[in-house]
Amino acid sequence: MNGSSPQRSLKDLLRDNAADPFAFDAFLKAWNDCFESSPVLDASFEEDAKEALEAASENMSTDLAGPKIRQMLSAFPNPAIIVHANGRVIEQNIAAMETLSIDQGDLIDALPFAL
Known part of the structure; x- marks a missing residue:
């Protein structure tokens, strides 16, 4: 893996491609490689992941x-x-479309039950 650790590869993907849906396969592979090699993450990983996901959610x-x-x-x-994170529905499967009265763009609070 070109000399970098699985955890480093995952951090790089989070930092550089968190908002890119076309990088999902690479992200999934890096995630699996990381946790197969070691279920214990270094202390900075959580902060790196949080920053990457916040940046992705802005975009x-x-x-x-x-x-x-x-x-x-x-x-x-x-x-x-x-x-x-703002409570709006981004996507749903067919089962949700058929059974729940909520559409993409609606607030999740529109569901008739508490989550």
């Missing part, structure tokens, strides 16, 4: 989920929803 559109995310959601037989 994230509330109506866009990558094709891999849609594909993953469709694998769930039960309703599954992805919600942005």
Whole structure:
């Protein structure tokens, strides 16, 4: 792995490509490699991940989920929803569309039950 540790590779992906849906496969591989090699992360990892995800959420559109995310959601037989940090629904699977009265862009609070 070109001399870098699995944890370093994951940190690099988080820093450089957290908002890129086309980097999802690389992110998933780096995530799995990291936790297969060592389930213990260094102390700075949590802060790095938090910063990367905050930066990605600033760039994230509330109506866009990558094709891999849609594909993953469709694998769930039960309703599954992805919600942005601001509480807006980004994506949902067919089971959610058929059983819940919520659409993309709606606030998750529109559901008739507490989460």
